[in-house]
Amino acid sequence: MLGALFGRRKPALSQAERFAMATQLQLTWWRFKRHKVAMVSLFIVALFYVIALGADFLATTDPHATDARTSYIAPQPIHFFEADGSFSPHVYGLKGVRDPRTFKLVYTVDPSRHVAIDFFAPGYSYTFLGIPTTTHLFALRNPERGDGIFILGTDQLGRDIWSRLMVATRVSLTIGLVGVSISLFLGVLLGGISALYGGIVDTLIQRTIEVIRSMPTIPLWLGLAAALPNDWSVTQVYFSITIIISLLAWTDLARVVRGKFLALREEEFVMAAELAGASTGRIIFRHMLPSFLSHIIAAVSLALPAMIISETSLSFLGLGLRPPAISWGILLQDAQSIQSLALAPWLLAAAVPVILVILAFNFLGDGLRDAADPYG
C-alpha cells in the first residue's frame, strides 16, 4: 500500500477526471477572487517574494560593510528636485563635526552637499540567479567615503538598514518556505498513513502529535538550537534551524490531512471510483488529493507565518541564525535594548515587514480556506 501511496506509476487522466479536478481548483479560485482582502494579501505576499528575489538589486550598499563614521545615522529621504525645481535625485552628504565638549568627531548630515543618485547604476557586486552583476536599482554617482543612501538609517556599525532589510527579507521568507516544505512532507506522509492504515499506526501517530503539542516548543527549540556547534557555517546553521522548526510544526498539517482523508474516503465519488475498480494509488492521487489540494494550500499559507515567527523569534534571542547571516530576527536583535531604541528608533524598521507579511499570509490562508470549504 505504501508503494501505492507514492505512486509507482502515474496513471493517466481520463477526460472526465481532468474536468472534475479542474473544476474543484477552479471553483476555489473563483470563490477566492471574490474575497477582496485575500486578493490584496495575495498581492502583498507576491510582492515580498519579488523583493526576496531581487534583494541585492534593491539594496544600495553592501549589507555587511561597516563604517564607524556612519553609526546611527537617522533615515535620510531621497530628494528629487533641486531648489531651482530641476529634476535631479540626490541625497545629502555627511560631514564630520567636532563635539565642542568632548572633542569627539561625530558625523552629521550636511544639507549643503548634494550627492547625485543614478538609476540602474553600478554598485557592489553580487550574483543574480547565478549571473554576476553590479547593477542596482539606484546608486550614488560620486560618493565620498562614508556617503550612502540611508533610506531607513543605519545601525551602530554604520550598516545601511534598508539594504540589510532587503537581504533579510530573502532569508526570512525562504526559511519559511523550506520549513513548510519539510513540514508539509511530514504532515502529508504521516497524516495520510494515519488515515489509511488506522488501527495501531493511527493511534501511534495521533499520540505522537499530542505529545508534541503538549510540550512547550520554544525551550526545546532553544535547547536544540543552542546545541548547534559554534563553528558551523551560516548555511549549516540555516538548514539545521529550519529542520528544528519544522520537526515540531508538522503536526497541524498532519491533522488537516488525516481529517480530510477520513472524510473523503466516505465521499460518493471515491466510493464510485472504488466500485469502478480504480487502484488505491489512482484513487489517492487522482481523486482524493486534488479534491483537498485547496485545503492543503490553505493550511500551508497558515503554517508559513508561524514558521516565519519561529525563525524571527529564535534569531531575535540570539539562538537562531547567527551573524553574519541577516534575517528579520537578527535585525530586530539590535532593537532589543531600550537604550539603543531610544537612540535610534529606526532600528525597529524590520518590524514592519514582519507584521505585514504575517498579516497578509493569515488573510490569504483564511480566504483560501473559506474558498476551499465554503460550508466548513
Next chain:
Amino acid sequence: MITFMVRRLLLGLFTVWLISMLAFAIIQLPPGDFVDSYIANLAAGGATVSADEANAMRKLYGMGQPIYVQYGKWIVRVIAGDLGESMEWRRPVAEVIGDRIWLTLLLSFAALLVTWSLALPIGIYSAVRQYSLADYVFTLVGFIGIAVPNFLLALIILYTAFRYLGMSVGGLFSAEYALAPWTWDKVKDLAWHLPLPALILALSGTAQLIRIMRANLLDELRKPYVVTARAKGLSEMRTVLKYPVRAALNPFASNIAYLFPYLVSGSIIISIVLGLPTVGPLLVRALIAQDVYLGGAIVLLLGVLTVIGTFISDLVLMWVDPRLRHQLD
C-alpha cells in the same frame, strides 16, 4: 472515564520521559565533557582542581560509561531533587532558579485567565452577531493579534511607553521589592505589575481562540437542537447561552489545554524583552553560555510543569463533558 484518565496519565508520563531525554541531550550535546569545561571554567577564575577531584567528579556524573548509564545516574539525581551545579553562577541550579519558575507559571497562568475571559465573550458575540460592525472590528484586531509576534508587541509597547509616556514598563516588581523577601506588599506590587505582561502574552492566543470560538459556535448554531430549544419558547439569549455555547465550549476547552504550553513558550521571549524575572532570560543566557545543567534543568522543569498543566486541563475537560464522564462502559 477511568481509561481516559489512565491513558492521559500514561501519555503525560511518556511526554515527561521524552522531555527528560531532550533535556539530557541538551546537557550532552556540546562538545567536550562537562567536567573539562567545568575545570576550565574554574581555572579561568583562578581556582584549581586536582586530578583526583576531577576523577571523583567524573565518577559522580558517570562519565566514560555508556550513555544510558549516564542518563540513569542523572535522572536518579534529578528525581532526588539534585539538579546539578550551574557553571556560570557556581551555585546549585535549584538555588539559581528559585522563585523564577513559579513566576513563569504565574505569568503563564495569568495570561491563560486573560485569554479565557476575553476570547469567550468576544467569540460568542462575533458568532451571534456575525458580519456586524463589531464582528469585523474584532476580526481585524484578532488578525493583528495573530500577526504581531508577542516579542515584537512587547518591544513596541516598551518603546511607546518610554518615548511618549516617559515610563519604563517592564519587570514584575518595583525596584525596592525585586530582591526583598516575600511580604504582603511585595505580592501587591506583583499584582500591580502582572497585568501588562500577561495581556501582551495573551494577545495572540486570545486572537486565535476568538476565531476558534466563533467558528465552533457558528457551526453549533446551525444544529437541530437549537431549533428544539427555540421551539420550546426560550428567549434567543437563553437559547444561545445554554445550548450552542455550551457545546462550542468543548473544543474551546481542549484548545485551552494546548494553549498552556504555548503560553509558557511565549513567556520566555517576552520576559527577555520586558526584563521579567522568569526563567526565560536565565534559560537563554544558560544556553548561550553553555551552562548545560542550568539549561537542561530549566527545559526539564518547564516541560514537566507544562505536562502537569495540560493534564489538569484535560481533567477539567473530562469533568465538564458528560460524554467523557459516562464512558465507563
Next chain:
Amino acid sequence: MVEPILSEPILSVRGLHTSFAAQEGTVRAVDGVSFNVFEGRTLGVVGESGCGKSVTARSILGIVERPGRVTGGEILLRPGDGGAPVDLLKLSPDAMRKVRGREIGLVFQEPMASFSQYYTIGNQIGEGIRLHLGLDAKAARERAIELLDMVGVPQPSRRVDEYPFQLSGGLRQRVMIAMALSCDPRVLIADEPTTALDVTTQAQILDLLRELQEKKGLAIILITHDMGVIAEMAHDVAVMYLGRAVETGPVRDIFRAPRHPYTRALLRSIPTVLAKPRSRLPTIEGSIPHPFNRPQGCAYHPRCVEIIDDQCRTEEPPEAGPETHRIRCFLHGGHKGAVA
C-alpha cells in the same frame, strides 16, 4: 379509525409564503400553502425532499432561521378560551414565545441531534415546564417523570437524570414527544418523527402518537415522506410540490380517488398501502427541479404525464375543487379549453 366531528379548525394556514434570500437568488421554499388542522385530527403533509415541509413547520412556529423570512399569508390559531383566532405572524416576539412549546409543540426527525448532549433529559424537558407553567425546579422534575411515564419510558425516575446519548433511538424519540407535550399544547407538529427509527419502533411511536391524540384531543401535523404512514395515521392530507400544496383533502377521498397527477404518481409508487409501511417514495419520472429555476406555469409540468397543453407550461393553475378537497391543476378547473 374513528372520524371525529369536524368543527372550526384550531390552526389555519392561509397562503403562507416563506423565502430564503441567498447570494445566488431567492429561494421561495414555501410558496402559497394553505391547510386547516382540527382538534383530535391528524393532517399528514407529504411531498418529496426539499418541497418545503420543514420550512412550513418552522414558519408556523416563527423559527425560520436567517436568511429565511415569512413573506406573506396568515397563520390563524384559535385560542383555548374560544375567542377569535389570532394571526401568529402579527404577534410580538414575546407573545410568540408564549405560543411556542405552550400552544404548539414540535417533534423532530433526528432524536439524537435534536437534544443537547450536555444536559440531562430531565433538565431539557423541565425547562419548558418552568418557563410556561411557572413550576419550580422540583415540581418540573416531578412533571418530567410523569411525562416520561406517559410516553412509555421505563423507570422514568431513573431515566430523568440520564443524558440523551445514554438512551436508544426509540426511547429518545419518546422523550422528544414527552418534551413537546410537556406544557399540554393543543397542536403537535411532528416533522418526520419516525424516519430515523427501525420498523418496530416506528410502529410503536405512531401508536403512541395516536393514543395521546385520543386521550388529549391533540391536533397533529404529521410531516412525512411515507404514504404508508399517512394511510395509517392521517385524517387529512396536504400533498406538497415545490413549496405549494397541490392537493388537500380528507385522506379517504384522496386515497380512493387522487385528483392531482402528482398525487396519483405518489400513490402509484407504493405497491400496497399497508404492506410496506416504511417504503420511501420511489422516484417519480424526472427529477425535482432546483429551487432556483422553478419551472414556468404549473411547476409540475416537466414531469407530468397528464399534461394538457401549453397552458400548463405558461400559466399557474388556480386552486379549485370542493371546499374540503382543493386541487391545483388545470385538469380540475381553470383550463381555457374543454377538458373531459
